[in-house]
Amino acid sequence: MKALHYIRSVIFIVQMYLAMLVVGVICLPWAVVSRDGAYAAVRGYSRYVRWSLRVICGLRTEVRGEVPTGEIVIASKHQSFLDIIMITSVVDRPKLIMKNSLRYMPVLGWYGLRIGCVPVRRGHRAEAIHAMMNAVHDGNAPSGQLIIFPQGTRVAPGAKLPYKVGALVIYEETGQYCVPVAANVGLFWPRQGLLRRPGLAVIEFLPPIPPGLSRPEFRSTLERVIETRSNELMREGGFGADELSGHHRGA
Template sequence: MSYAIQWLRSLLFSIVMYILMAVMGIVFLPYALIHPRGAANTCLWYSRAVIWLAGWMIGLKFEVRGTPPTYGCMIAAKHQSFMDVMYIYQLLPRPRFIMKRLLLYAPILGFFAYRAGCIPVDRGKKGAAIRDMLARVKSGDGAPGQLCIYPQGTRVGPGAVMPYKKGTAALYADLKQPVVPVATNVGVFWPKRGVYRKPGTAVFQFLDPIPAGIGLRPFLHQLEVAVEGASDALAREAGFTVPVRTATPPEVEGPPV
């Protein structure tokens, strides 16, 4: 019976979350059209509202470990659900996300994300997508701040294995900025698919920065070991059984672009 009640609470939460997105999108549309900061503030307010709703509607709380950066850098984060986008967004002073171009066509979400400075890429074009991403970042297609990327390119559930993409290494080599890895176990509570949301405390952990200037293969290996190792540890802490695995080899064998 408790599962059924939590499922219904999760369903109600999802409905309220998307209704709120529509209402805020309409109300704050003029603000977003006037200035990009209006879109960024709307995304911030929406993220904080959803986090608050999650606490009392489905019993999902959040904890931050480590220190979110306030300086210019890259954020390379584990991506397990829609919630990790919102939670990381509201922790950073000037976040910009690399996002799938397909999301531009999502009602409300696509417009506000792009207007707030997110950078769309067509990940299906591989090398061309990397060149386009680099060009957009360097051309100032968004305000300076923390550039957030998901190194695996998509949502990956706790314990699942997927290689780290060379686009992250391309940005690292081109921008010459430190990279802050971020681990999480939010997917244990908010899975990639399905309605059910599990109550508990999801953790976002900001790990030690990787300095600029190291080789691309060592960089990707260090990033993967850090993020996957910490995310697996957080998943186990939340009661999730993570299978024993070995790190996948980095894709990079030389200059990625």
């Protein structure tokens, strides 16, 4: 049975990247003349990935909570590429802080820059954040939902990494509401490896955190609500309390 899951996973991955190329090429003329075309391509592709994941691998996806709109910061638990796919499939104008290396990837890199994603060089995160804030204040960055990952990288289920300063800086500089996002997607689509396990992957938009909190208060609130709800979602997905505590001790 596991061998069959691997075969299906490989088929899914191959067609996923082929679909990225097809969608990217088809939507390119529209995306060049209008950012709306780029947003439509990203949203349409993300929805296709969710559909094909269910059909090929038996992995269903569910988005819970109220999907945010307008100028807002989204601070998400990041366990794999799937949480990005699920968020961009439902928000209307997403933009992310992304690894600088991704800007050179065919299709993905160009579309990322077109929708306003901010490339970040490893070790230069603060510099990139301030550059992005300058672009926002100058009116050069597109409006929309800024998606950040407070821990700065993909985190395996149960592992514990600190929440970094970048999310705090963005929260302070923008003065916007921040919507936390919890997830259990790493149980089914791991941060590394080919296997896509069947089940129900969930992300959940949580109640927004209002602007104006102090740095310590914002950080503790953000970490508490994301980690608490993510742990609940992981237990719902079959990840036991002993596994969570074991990963925390070993992180």
